[in-house]
Amino acid sequence: MTFINFTEKTLRTFTFTVFKKMGCTDEHATLAADVLLRSDLRGIDSHGVARLSGYVRLWEKKRINATPNIKVVHETPTTATVDGDSGLGLVVAPFAMTIAIEKAEKYGSGWVAVKNSNHFGIAGYHALMAVEKDMIGISMTNASPLVAPTYANERLLGTNPMCYAFPAGKYPPVIVDMATAAAANGKLEIAQRANKDIPDGWVQDKEGNNSTNPNELKNGGSLLPLGSDKDHGSHKGYGLSATVDILSAVLSGANYGPWVPPFVSFLEPPSDPVGEGIGHFLGAMRVDGFRPTADFKSHLDNWIETFKNAKTVDPNKKVIIPGEPEYAFEQERKQSGIPIIDVVVKDLNELADKLGIAHL
Amino acid sequence: MTFINFTEKTLRTFTFTVFKKMGCTDEHATLAADVLLRSDLRGIDSHGVARLSGYVRLWEKKRINATPNIKVVHETPTTATVDGDSGLGLVVAPFAMTIAIEKAEKYGSGWVAVKNSNHFGIAGYHALMAVEKDMIGISMTNASPLVAPTYANERLLGTNPMCYAFPAGKYPPVIVDMATAAAANGKLEIAQRANKDIPDGWVQDKEGNNSTNPNELKNGGSLLPLGSDKDHGSHKGYGLSATVDILSAVLSGANYGPWVPPFVSFLEPPSDPVGEGIGHFLGAMRVDGFRPTADFKSHLDNWIETFKNAKTVDPNKKVIIPGEPEYAFEQERKQSGIPIIDVVVKDLNELADKLGIAHL
Numbered sequence A, B: 001m002t003f004i005n006f007t008e009k010t011l012r013t014f015t016f017t018v019f020k021k022m023g024c025t026d027e028h029a030t031l032a033a034d035v036l037l038r039s040d041l042r043g044i045d046s047h048g049v050a051r052l053s054g055y056v057r058l059w060e061k062k063r064i065n066a067t068p069n070i071k072v073v074h075e076t077p078t079t080a081t082v083d084g085d086s087g088l089g090l091v092v093a094p095f096a097m098t099i100a101i102e103k104a105e106k107y108g109s110g111w112v113a114v115k116n117s118n119h120f121g122i123a124g125y126h127a128l129m130a131v132e133k134d135m136i137g138i139s140m141t142n143a144s145p146l147v148a149p150t151y152a153n154e155r156l157l158g159t160n161p162m163c164y165a166f167p168a169g170k171y172p173p174v175i176v177d178m179a180t181a182a183a184a185n186g187k188l189e190i191a192q193r194a195n196k197d198i199p200d201g202w203v204q205d206k207e208g209n210n211s212t213n214p215n216e217l218k219n220g221g222s223l224l225p226l227g228s229d230k231d232h233g234s235h236k237g238y239g240l241s242a243t244v245d246i247l248s249a250v251l252s253g254a255n256y257g258p259w260v261p262p263f264v265s266f267l268e269p270p271s272d273p274v275g276e277g278i279g280h281f282l283g284a285m286r287v288d289g290f291r292p293t294a295d296f297k298s299h300l301d302n303w304i305e306t307f308k309n310a311k312t313v314d315p316n317k318k319v320i321i322p323g324e325p326e327y328a329f330e331q332e333r334k335q336s337g338i339p340i341i342d343v344v345v346k347d348l349n350e351l352a353d354k355l356g357i358a359h360l
Helices: A008-021 A026-041 A049-060 A089-107 A123-131 A185-194 A234-250 A293-308 A324-336 A342-355 B008-022 B026-041 B049-060 B089-107 B123-131 B185-194 B234-250 B293-308 B324-336 B342-355
Strands: A003-006 A071-075 A079-083 A109-117 A135-141 A162-166 A174-178 A278-286 A338-341 B003-006 B071-075 B079-083 B109-117 B135-141 B162-166 B174-178 B278-286 B338-341
Touching (some): A008 A026, A008 A049, A008 A342, A026 A089, A026 A123, A026 A324, A026 A338, A049 A342, A109 B109, A123 A278, B008 B026, B026 B049, B026 B324, B026 B338, B049 B342, B123 B162, B135 B234, B234 B278
Parallel strands (some): B079 B109
Antiparallel strands (some): A003 A338, B109 B278, B162 B174
């Protein structure tokens, strides 16, 4: 594998230009590029510019609307449902989180369910919008079905991530941002490229047998929920994924379970939808709605120090504070640039040719 | 093992009488008994009357206040912090959930963090209070440290349960109510009694090695987070447990991490508390704050049917809807009574002797 290093600015300009070519407004193209770049900066390479050509292919198939009329269709003082009008989730989710934050500013908390959207990038981006306002941020989304619930031999749930983010004082925010599957598809792809087996407990084959073959998903198998099997709590991973699906889609009027449209353009969405597009759920709570912000932050700092300094099994492996590795990546990559794997660079330059814009 | 069958009424009267002997008001004793009975009815035997003598021992040590002045100490229209005044969590948590529900009735949602409380029974009880009002109920609590975060060789987190509950139409509510550890302590106790090994991935010994010995926790070992090890996502279980700890305690002003006071009376609380008592976090969101309740319920019914009817690996094992087994227990035990294991009956009758009340 070869990596080519790019500055944040180069990748941002390229990404902005691609979204402009799709017909996005300047404002939307800037925002969508920011969500993808934030992912690359934070070391979550699977959710950044590597996905750009995927968004474009969905737009070509008219499954993404580059000029959506995003609007609130139902609300109370602290709750709302947003119709994303088939827009980029990268734009729809920040719109919804902005509403949640506005409601929280007025009433202490705000909660927005979203329907008729598309892939929203990293969950952490949206939750961090709240953290920047000294609020607790919550974000989740459903996704196309790849995961079999406990006992099932059918893909009924996405990797359905949930994110909780908390502002700290002298430390970076604590950000729990996790897929509810035992392992996300990106880890299978790494094993495929390296031609290596994967650990037991990540996938089952199409008969429902445990497998260590990283290609199992392509062969009709399924990912397993966090917990892997019943003995190890897979019913809990399944329950969390179900929670994300219900909050994101049953509550908003989006598609849920096996009806969630696939992110890949070569698979058609189900012909019998039960809702509109995919769904998200976003929330913000003012920290000072519960106690003075300075008190919360100093105790969260103490929490962080306690966990960072815990006795470990291997003295070379410290306890990791959720969000800390991504924060470290962000500081480093802002300085030294973002390494992009050669196959992604090739893909992006082919995209540039197709759209008639300059290569990376 | 021998079980003795009791009617719900017999157990309820006995439990009420015990709480009255502690000095609780009629109202509090009725409520606390209801929380414990609901657990036994729902088949969660570990959290019902089996814990009654534990509550009494904490009261004897003056760590539970039978006549608390429970009050709101901080609030906005949709958020609040409650001081439980060292009361029974069985009483403090319903008080807090009632406030969350009142706020949701007015503003769409309500969120209450609780400090200075004690063990609150099953998380599901409190979340179901919201469901009965056609709201989504959320409840969580921190607990005394038994779980080692990923890489740690120290107990820093409780089994910290989280619960999300959703009202359905023709089906029972969907209730995801789960400890964030790979397996709760109750499962270890069952293996101890049966003199059997436990699966790999539930505990580590005091050196941090994987172990299948159900007595490991007594020997200085730790429970493992949901996911069991890093390869299988234990950092996610740790992240969820951290989320519960932060929302329940860092946000409310309760003790967190290793400072959470133990539920057992023979262990003293840490002498350097960072907050007051243990913490909970409770929330309620009106379903009709997002879409008409009837629409939500009919789609949740469709979700339930889809998952119930999924193709399974073993035709004899159906996909289980979260909350369904507990609902089935409740229907059955209301009719046929509640089986209590003989050692618990003996313990309760010794408690009766101590308090000078009639045996079970």
